[in-house]
Amino acid sequence: MTTPTQRNCKLVLRYDGSRFFGWQRHGTKPTVQGAVEASLSAICGEPITIAGSGRTDRGAHAEGQVATASLPASVTISDELTRRLNETLPEGIEVTSVEEAPADFHARTSATGKQYRYVVWTGGPCPADQKPRVWTISGTLDVAAMQSAAPHFLGQHDFASFATRPNFQQKNTVRDLRRLDISEREGVVEFILEADGFLYKMVRNIVRCLVRVGEGRTAAAEIPRILAAKDRKAAPGTAPASGLILYEVFYEPV
Secondary structure: OOOOOEEEEEEEEEEOHHHOOOOOOEOOEOOHHHHHHHHHHHHHOOOOOEEEOOOOOOOOEEEEEEEEEEEEOOOOOOHHHHHHHHHHOOOOEEEEEEEEOOOOOOOOOOEEEEEEEEEEEOOOOOOOOOHHHOEEOOOOOOHHHHHHHHHHHOEEEEOHHHOOOOOHHHOOOEEEEEEEEEEEEOOEEEEEEEEOOOOOOHHHHHHHHHHHHHOOOOOHHHHHHHHHHOOHHHOOOOOOHHHEEEEEEEEOOO
């Protein structure tokens, strides 16, 4: 909560996750949170901490990560602040907008949903500049089979089988998956997933399962059984972080 001498600030960022050790501050290792906090602190002349809408792992990217920070009232929240941030941030991070937010707005707890995208490269040799941003697999995928399997995931389910976390049994693992679109263009397959929230590595685990369907290694009819098991061991492995993009975070209109 802000005070009369502070302003609540909402930042929207994009970043190349291949350059950082994830979102969360982690000692002296380069992280997105650490870099943004360092820039804000230098501009404001005092220590500033930020809260993100969620963490992204090392190698995962963002086009629409949202963060909140309490800034001194003396700092004008404007395009000039955006410019100054981008001048001081390391390569690979860009602040796309900065705006004042209501005092009770929080990047994580105020979110009503998120959209993630995941990109798989199947079009032969992958250009070097694209490798850090996709999952490269050999061979082709049966996109129609994956599209037919996708509806099994839609709606409200207990996604415990697709949650990677040692203590996930103790948490609420029910989520409402509102959208799961799969498209292919010139060998590049894109998955778009929207939900009211996501469990740790849930997107990457769902994508891995669907890719196995596209490879003919898992039958679509197996997905309801995997969901019903509520057991991570019942599902296939995890897709690499490189293909994952936090694309957008949704909030109620202010």
